Amino acid sequence: MPSSQPYSIKLKNGEEVKVNDHVYCSPSWGVRDGTPYSIARIMEFLPSQGTPTFDKDGKRNEPITRVRLAWYYRPSDVSDRTVADSRLLLAAIYSEVCELSQLRSKCYVLHRDRISDLAGWKKRPDRFYFTRLFDPWLRKEFEVIPAVTVRNVPEHIREVLISRYEYIVAEREVVPDLTDDLRLCDTCEKWCPPYVGDDRFPPAFD
Template identity: 80%
Template sequence: MAPSTSSTHITLKNGDQVKVNDHVYCSPSWSIRDGTPYSVARIMEFLPAQGTPTLDEHGERNGPLTRVRLAWYYRPSDVSDRTVADCRLLLAAIYSEVCDISQLRAKCYVIHRDKITDLAGWKKRPDRFYFQRLFDPWIRKEFEVIQAASVRNLPTNIREVLLSRYEYVVAEKEVVPDLTDELRDCATCEKWCPPPETVQCDRCKKFFHMLCVHPPLLAKPSRGYGWTCAPCSREHEEEVDSHKIARIATPIVPKPKSTLPAPRQRGRPRKDLRQAEKEENMEIKHFKMWPFRYFG
């Protein structure tokens, strides 16, 4: 196994020291530049010169390190025609490229939106960026990025492995509510219900595997249509036959509005610089050099 370069520090031309998983500005030489002044990327690993074996005969890394593998970020305007006024907003991407270390210009900071407590203060500081979505350049589609800790609708063993390896989960927007909901177990077999194989009763709100109901469902109900389980369907038929009147919920009495004046504000709270420094130096989990796991 190749020795890790995670503890290796490289000094850039401007004096910044960077290591693996730091974020940097990358800018090729003028002769090969495409007009973009700079791009933002995360350092994945440092590599020796092209053609040089990664390891020598003693199993040590051959040096010097002259190349770097970068995981790119996109600007929203790079991938679509929509106008985004926030110049600090980026799109993460599962796309990497090997470049010369000489193309690295300076260090910057990129973290997920949910990890920033004061976004306005974060954007006022230089070299700070954030992201909340991911762009797949191969299929040209955007996905939501949520923290792995917010995913609860998973079996315990799967969730523990997910949290130990990855910082974020990537999924389609419509799938996110299913992932972040409480753990869903089948009311029939009491085993976990994966969202693609699950139906929910409109009356009792219980979840079922599509094959655990009688008769089994071959497909989910079409959009706009509901489904009820057998006991609820039977109960509804009995109510209709006996002309039962549905129970009316007790109306909620609104609380009287207070006539007291609103408390006077004392201006903006003082910014916690220690919290900001803690956020920009936060450790992010990576598995095989990536912090993302697709769960769509």
């Protein structure tokens, strides 16, 4: 089994980064498209292409030359609308393996819900935040809400949801129903699902 110990890599600027850290990433000037940098979360470190991440004894194969990154978008990357807030990002359902040499330095990205003082957060260098997720295949934005705010589901489902996930992704129109107080049937006193005639909610089948 692979080692569960934290694994870190030292960047050229001397900073150490590990899985789930956020970083500035940019390719060499020769292949850059004009964007000075992109922002991403480190998902895993990888050896050279064709080399297994771990050997048969569960030890990480060296040297580490690549990294899998989960990208963030700027709102202007996916829409024509003007967004004055340069610290606002969109999480994305998209990851890519890049050369380790493309990582420039650390930055910090949090969900808006985890920031108590947004104005103060944005005054600090290298700080960003997000509230939505962008699906590049559907070309659509979704709300990202804390799992603990979901109340209008059966209790056993809510418990599993909270135990496994910190956030959930949902269409904006569905969020009020998910975060509403638990709705019970007046007759059986069990959870009452949303009206199936509503196009936002497909019918359930046994």
